[in-house]
Amino acid sequence: MLVQKLDKILIVDDEPEIAQALKLYLDYEGYTTSLASDGSTALDMLLNAKDYTVVLLDISMPEMDGITVLKRLHDSGGDIAVIMMSGHGSEELAVECMRDGAEDYISKPFALEDMLLRVERACTHRRERIEKRLLQQEREDFILMLSHDMKNPLTAVIGSIDIIREGCLGTVNEEQKEYLQSAIDSCNEVVIMIDNLLDIRKFEAGKIQMTVHPCNAHELIGKIANQFARPARHDGIELTVDLEAGCSEVIVDKNAFTRVLGNLLGNALKFTPEGGKITVSCRHICEDEVRRLEIPTYAPIPPDFPEKGCFVKLTVSDTGNGIPADELERIFDRYTQLTRKSGRERGGAGLGLAYCKLAIDSFHGMIWAESEAGKGSGFVILLPCCSNDNTTKQRRGIK
Ligand SMILES: Nc1ncnc2c1ncn2[C@@H]1O[C@H](COP(=O)(O)OP(=O)(O)OP(=O)(O)O)[C@@H](O)[C@H]1O
Numbered sequence: 001m002l003v004q005k006l007d008k009i010l011i012v013d014d015e016p017e018i019a020q021a022l023k024l025y026l027d028y029e030g031y032t033t034s035l036a037s038d039g040s041t042a043l044d045m046l047l048n049a050k051d052y053t054v055v056l057l058d059i060s061m062p063e064m065d066g067i068t069v070l071k072r073l074h075d076s077g078g079d080i081a082v083i084m085m086s087g088h089g090s091e092e093l094a095v096e097c098m099r100d101g102a103e104d105y106i107s108k109p110f111a112l113e114d115m116l117l118r119v120e121r122a123c124t125h126r127r128e129r130i131e132k133r134l135l136q137q138e139r140e141d142f143i144l145m146l147s148h149d150m151k152n153p154l155t156a157v158i159g160s161i162d163i164i165r166e167g168c169l170g171t172v173n174e175e176q177k178e179y180l181q182s183a184i185d186s187c188n189e190v191v192i193m194i195d196n197l198l199d200i201r202k203f204e205a206g207k208i209q210m211t212v213h214p215c216n217a218h219e220l221i222g223k224i225a226n227q228f229a230r231p232a233r234h235d236g237i238e239l240t241v242d243l244e245a246g247c248s249e250v251i252v253d254k255n256a257f258t259r260v261l262g263n264l265l266g267n268a269l270k271f272t273p274e275g276g277k278i279t280v281s282c283r284h285i286c287e288d289e290v291r292r293l294e295i296p297t298y299a300p301i302p303p304d305f306p307e308k309g310c311f312v313k314l315t316v317s318d319t320g321n322g323i324p325a326d327e328l329e330r331i332f333d334r335y336t337q338l339t340r341k342s343g344r345e346r347g348g349a350g351l352g353l354a355y356c357k358l359a360i361d362s363f364h365g366m367i368w369a370e371s372e373a374g375k376g377s378g379f380v381i382l383l384p385c386c387s388n389d390n391t392t393k394q395r396r397g398i399k
Pocket residue numbers: 193196263267268271318320321322323331336337338339347348349350351352353354376377
């Protein structure tokens with residue numbers, strides 16, 4: 001008895017005998033099949049119909065060949081499984097097809113039974129891929145929902161502890177104040193983690209809303225660094241803020257910039273042992289100096305980074321554990337945390353630097369890390385100055 005299968009297959013071949021034989025065989029096996037005799041017709045069918053699950057794609061066809069169709073399909077982001085067919089097969093060609101996203105590759109002539117096995121395997125792999133993706137999506141949605149819902153009660157907890165710490169409900173001694181403050185600090189760390197997670201997702205979905213304005217870099221940096229003076233003192237770390245005279249304006253979203261610097265200073269505190277030093281410095285530099293900077297090769301210059309004009313160079317350096325050279329690029333990926341033998345680590349989720357990178361990219365700036373394991377780390381941010389020619393302002397709709 002014929003069991004009708006759910007998978008819909010498009011057979012693309014300019015040789016009608018092969019296409020017809022495949023169609024008859026797969027129809028007999030219960031698949032729903034259609035035919036296309038050239039690349040562009042196939043592409044139209046695949047992109048418009050959306051319900052094809054597998055395509056058997058001949059490589060050499062006139063006008064649009066199979067490789068081009070494969071690449072276009074891949075770029076369109078669909079999840080159709082592609083089995084490439086070629087009469088002039090070679091190992092290199094097979095490798096190229098797989099690299100471009102093909103599921104499988106078969107050389108002509110082939111036995112129809114062999115093709116059937118490959119089709120069945122492609123259908124199974126595709127289903128497993130989709131199930132895995134859906135599961136991953138569900139997990140991420142759940143984490144996002146939970147994180148979002150945790151923020152309000154956490155903010156209420158912080159508020160209540162603060163009222164007690166301030167002495168509004170009765171006298172609190174210095175030791176009690178210390179404990180209450182560290183409870184507030186821990187809650188704040190979780191709030192920052194949640195904000196990083198939610199915003200990274202918004203960046204990825206293209207739904208982040210940045211309100212950029214010209215801001216005085218020194219004023220902003222001074223204010224943020226000031227907030228870290230108490231925790232630095234508490235941890236026995238010397239925090240120095242070195243702002244070069246003369247002020248420069250940068251075009252940033254104040255909240256996002258505050259969080260970027262907060263993440264960097266938070267990291268510096270977390271990874272610097274007692275007795276260490278953290279320095280925040282800010283300088284005004286011009287394009288010639290930017291060219292002379294030793295920007296690491298792993299930090300490619302973003303396409304929106306201006307070639308000319310002046311920049312604010314902000315550095316947060318510490319005398320902490322440092323980061324091994326081969327990890328400097330990876331630490332900007334989300335959920336990356338390096339394993340350490342010792343140190344005063346305080347958890348975290350590995351999201352802070354991923355947020356920093358996305359935020360700085362959105363300001364048309366760039367960020368990278370410099371470090372020597374065991375000798376401390378430095379995080380460098382370059383932001384275009386507002387005083388640059390008006391193109392920067394115009395590009396961002398600022399009058
Ligand atoms: N100043 C630093 N010194 C040494 N290692 C650092 C420093 N900053 C970052 N790192 C390394 O990079 C990793 C990623 O940093 P990131 O800020 O993204 O995550 P996190 O601080 O571990 O967690 P989260 O920021 O989510 O609380 C850290 O876990 C640490 O291994």
